[in-house]
Amino acid sequence: MTLSINDLIVTAPGDTCDAELAKQPWEFDRFPGYGPGASETDVIPAPVTRPGQLPAAYQRMPEAELHARIRAAKQTLGDRLVILGHFYQRDEVVQYADFVGDSFQLANAALTRPDAEAIVFCGVHFMAETADILARPEQRVILPNLAAGCSMADMADEESVEAAWEALTEFYGDDETVPVTYMNSSAALKAFCGRHGGIVCTSSNASTVLEWAFEQGRRVLFFPDQHLGRNTGKAMGVPLEQMPMINPRRPGLGVDEDVLRDARVLLWPGFCSVHKRFTVAQIEQARAQHPGVRVIVHPESPMTVVDAADAAGSTDAIRKFVAAAPSGSVIAIGTEINLVNRLAAEHPDKTVFCLDPVVCPCSTMYRIHPGYLAWVLDGLVEGEVRNEIVVTDEVAVHAKVALERMLAALPKAD
Template sequence: MPVTTLARYRDWPEERMVARILEIKAQLGDELTILGHHYQRDESIQFADYRGDSLGLSEQAAQTDARHILFCGVYFMAETAAVLAKSGQVVVQPVPEALCPMARMATGAEAQGAYELLSGVWGDSIVPITYQNSTADVKAFVGRHGGAVCTSSNARQLFEWAFRQGEHILFLPDEHLGTNTALDMGIPREQLGVWNPIKPVRPEYLANARVVVWQGFCSVHTRFTVEDVRAARERYPGCIVVVHPECRREVVVEADQYGSTTGIIRVVEQAPAGATIVVGTEYHLVQRLNAEFPDKMVVPLAVSVCNTMAMTRLPHVLLALESIVAGEPINVVSVDAETAHWARMALKRMLEAS
């Protein structure tokens, strides 16, 4: 019988749903891999065979031979898994409406338009780089134009790689990761331009720029302020403040350290017992780290939740798994062959460059 509605679980207690999910996992065995992003709620990430950041999870997806990959995360992550999937593998996202607002701030067509305008002043020396947190469409645009994907851990390496290929970088879609990376490399502010896709500046104003960053942002990370950092230092004297590079420049400068999600976890792991670590990233991860390291205190810089990451709940996971067991998977994520080819090219260049 096809499984089509969440309503059937309305009266199910949590324990019953958990038991049924575990039963399905055991039944499917190696035929199923569940991936969970660090920002997921405990109620969904508890079933993950692999936890990680978006790229680490996609790499896991590419390595598994499981026929079904259930991706508990947001859409661009499941899309990347679909791009990297082997023939015959099916990627399912429990909540297809869980989209990353930042990834949606750039489309391939908008990126192509910016590229053409900038080519008018920069010639053919532009290397586009896109953050992993982007649509397959944008990754494909980058792949077609000789560019690569980067993550928040290897952005600097990819910028260095890009400058070996050409003289200018168009970076999408996160203004803050692009700005933090460029400034840390010693590129002066006056050689850094911002591209507003709604109201683009005249390209000739950017003639002296070496890096142009797309004006996209993550509302979860731009929510943190310098005042939050100062308040945390007053409240927790001697604390370590670590933030994500999607934060604004002034917050990154005010913090003690900044790093990718994986880097933040490492800071917590390596902090001495008794330390207080104030973390500027998504709240579910901060809470989990606090529970996992009882000898340390891990507190949020401010409570900032990614609402779309939080959409995946127990009934969604269960419904998606029931559909797989029934042989009629719902919410299958797929990418057309042409887009997947160029997106894969951009991902491959990243792996080669880092």
């Protein structure tokens, strides 16, 4: 059974989810922060650079009419339109996607529709930027709600990364540090990697990317997600003591010189507020309540959680894990609730549930609502491009280098 947003609200001790989750996203688009469902631990972006907007008529429009408009616009636009939907999108939006997948899959999917005039990305800002970089010049990329950012991506800004890079270059005195940015980062940081011989990675191909990076140099600067970097490096045999977490705001990056000298993976202090919530205690409780349960978590989860689980993998790997499990299996998943609920609905012969009893959807993915999708599609029918995402040529040329390296670094077979 698929749950509604109202069904997902849970009040419990230690709850750090926004209690106003049930409100509509347009009620929060003009305020700082990431909106309904956001964790109190999220870093609030300042200033607000991605204000949302939705005309009042669409805010008041009955749900049935919104969906009728979306269907009609899709039929009218036909092959001129392609809609991409991330796994974490709510069901009432993802049902209209021509392609559903993780960030790696959707980056590739956009390339398969070169004749589409408009790419509507039901995801978050950095994903739409990536689509614009990879798209043909005449294609228009649209993000239904401009307020759909990413708290993790905002934890690494260009100025801080440049400062850290300068400090590392001064300390090492060589050119053997390779920058690797997670897909969850701005186009500017992807361009930074392109300029400095680096690469972009996703959770699907992180190990392939790190192997490539170690072939290019002695060490890697990995940002913004510390957990994906640490978990991937550990799985490849890199000792923890050689993966220090730097602090770009402290002298010497906050790392002892001897440790810095021997480092192989330099981790940025970023994280995903959804995946940070998963704990070893939750896994232990799942095992106690469901003997024989299989636990799989996303590699954005803390290392102790990944170590305690039976498996870890990208959103697509999680999907495949559930599909491959025999009928009657009990599976606990550590990732965003919309995907978990969708998998539970798709596999009624299996018991599939979320590890976290306090359910937190990705607050920024939640920003994409059928009202925004209907509004931007109506605009296309009327010949108006609304909420277009445009990456400047200066940034795009270098970012594309790093992204093309990413696309060539195929994920390892499951």
